[in-house]
Amino acid sequence: MFKILKYSFFDLTRSRWAYIYTAFFFLFTVSLLWLSGGMSKVVISLMNVILVLVPLIATMFGVMYYYNSREFTELLLAQPIRRTTIFFGQYLGLALSLSISLLLGVGLPFVLYGIFGSPEVWNFMMLLIVGVFLSFIFSAIAFFIALRNENHIKGFGLAILVWLFFAVIYDGLFLLALSLFSDYPLEQFAIGASMFNPIDLSRVLILLKLDISALMGFTGAVIQKFLGTALGMAVSLTVLSVWVILPAWGIRRVANHKDF
Amino acid sequence: MITIENLHKSFGRQEVLRGISMAFDRPGIYAILGPNGSGKTTLIKSILGMALPEKGRIEFQGQNIRGRWDYRRKIDYLPQIARFPDNLRVRELLAMIQDIRGEKPQALGRLIELFSLAPFLDKSLGKLSGGTRQKVNLVQAFMYDSPVLILDEPTNGLDPVALLRLKALLREEKDKGKLLLITTHIMSFVEEMADELVFLLEGHIHFRGTLDSLKEQYKETNLERAIARILEGEVGFSTNGHGKEAARIVLQRK
Known part of the structure; x- marks a missing residue:
């Protein structure tokens, strides 16, 4: 698997899009750091961008990469290796190259600005960890969708729909549910519901770390109240890992039964 | 070397292979022919384990291939469409295949010379012309000395010089006692190269035999x-x- 991963990674990190993605985060972070006052404000602004943009880009790249390497994958399938080796290698190469773009783009400006001497360093680390998790989760979901759909348009459409659902629609439905059932105790429902959305979960995780109750929203506050900060973070991180494993398991399942 | 028994494969409602049985047990060049959609590529892909048949069995050197992957060490494959990762260099692609197979190729240097690829070795694959990509494809397919070669439309996009060299190469491989399965639409190529024909029509074997017996x-x-x-x-x-x-x-x- 490492062999496939290595070459996928080489291929992807040299692509124009990887440079653009890194450059965007770099410029964005630099301008935020220079324009706004404290680091914690920058972390919050960046959080909002990362939570929406990282899943979107990972989704698009995942689908695009799978469809683009379709013919090459056939050559790999004719080699003496297992199918899962090929697809996990490609997926990990993709998720890793996206993560490195993010780490370089966001990380470099902070390091230059002197993050390591600042008390914000762990908040910043949490932001990066969440960004990496989201890259792994959404590229796995996109890979899974692309594997299941031979039709490119359908695959793209579905993947974008999934992103839209988690990034936008889910919150709307959640709020709607909260207001419709406001007469009932909703704490457990809220905790449960946020576990089903990796983007929400990431937001809660960062805000727990930042410990800013004003921004936490209902779920964040409930999780903090019921689970406490430390346990809340541990639970969120575990559930995020499950969010990586589930689609990866799906990739394995589809890959083993698919006709190429 | 390869035995196929009662092979059935459909995609959705479309039955592509409807009970194919045949054996390739002698070395030589076999041309697999048939109109578009007759099941040529599906047959090849079933032998390679890419398409999973719902009925029937395929044996490679006496072993059922279902669920196995190590038998592919003895097969070299040329895919129909020569598309490789755009940002890898030719040299890296060849290294990747060697890495995956974990063995040193026997004929790499000679093939690079044969298809005049030396000036392209450090170019990105995305920047090569279609014909040059097909030459890279040929090099990766011929660089090992496996007993079976499966070539899907090997003549695609080749210039006359490269085509002549390909033919010479095919004869050479045949003389080494290998089994070559080739699909193509170029009839003159078949007449010149093939020892035997397999003609597929609507998922059945419609004809199998030598050129002369067909004529x-x-x-x-x-x-x-x-x-x-x-x-x-x-x-x-x-x-x-x-x-x-x-x-x-x-x-x-x-």
Whole structure:
């Protein structure tokens, strides 16, 4: 698997899009750091961008990469290796190259600005960890969708729909549910519901770390109240890992039964 | 070397292979022919384990291939479409395949020379022309000395010089006692190279035998005409109309 991963990674990190993605985060972070006052404000602004943009880009790249390497994958399938080796290698190469773009783009400006001497360093680390998790989760979901759909348009459409659902629609439905059932105790429902959305979960995780109750929203506050900060973070991180494993398991399942 | 028994494969409602049984047990060049959609590529992909048949079995050197992958060490494959990762260099692609197979290629240097690829080794694959990519494809397919070679449309996009060299290479491999399965639409290539033909039509084997026996059976002096006769159903086979349509497609491609 490492062999496939290595070459996928080489291929992807040299692509124009990887440079653009890194450059965007770099410029964005630099301008935020220079324009706004404290680091914690920058972390919050960046959080909002990362939570929406990282899943979107990972989704698009995942689908695009799978469809683009379709013919090459056939050559790999004719080699003496297992199918899962090929697809996990490609997926990990993709998720890793996206993560490195993010780490370089966001990380470099902070390091230059002197993050390591600042008390914000762990908040910043949490932001990066969440960004990496989201890259792994959404590229796995996109890979899974692309594997299941031979039709490119359908695959793209579905993947974008999934992103839209988690990034936008889910919150709307959640709020709607909260207001419709406001007469009932909703704490457990809220905790449960946020576990089903990796983007929400990431937001809660960062805000727990930042410990800013004003921004936490209902779920964040409930999780903090019921689970406490430390346990809340541990639970969120575990559930995020499950969010990586589930689609990866799906990739394995589809890959083993698919006709190429 | 390869035995196929009662192979069935459909995609959705479309039955592509309907009970194919045959054996390739002697070395030589076998041309797999048939109109578009007749199941040539599906047959090849089933042998390689890419398409998973719902019925029947395929044995490679006496072992059922179902669920196995190590037998592919003994097969070299040339895919129909030569598309590789755009940002890898030619050298890296060849290194990748060596890495995956975990063995040193026997003929790499000679093949690079044969297809004049030396000036392209450090170029990105995305920047190569279609013909040059096909040469890279040929190099990766021929660089090992496996007993079986499966080539899907090997002549695609080759210039006349490269085509001559490919033919010489194929003869050489055959003389080494290898089994070569080739799909193609170029009838002159078949007439020149193939020892035996397998003609697929609507998921069945419609004809299998030597060129001469085909010409004799259809009383034609030339392969193209003999095949047109099969497809037009003039000799009593496949008169359901579908054959005629297929014949039109095949002839148009000429």
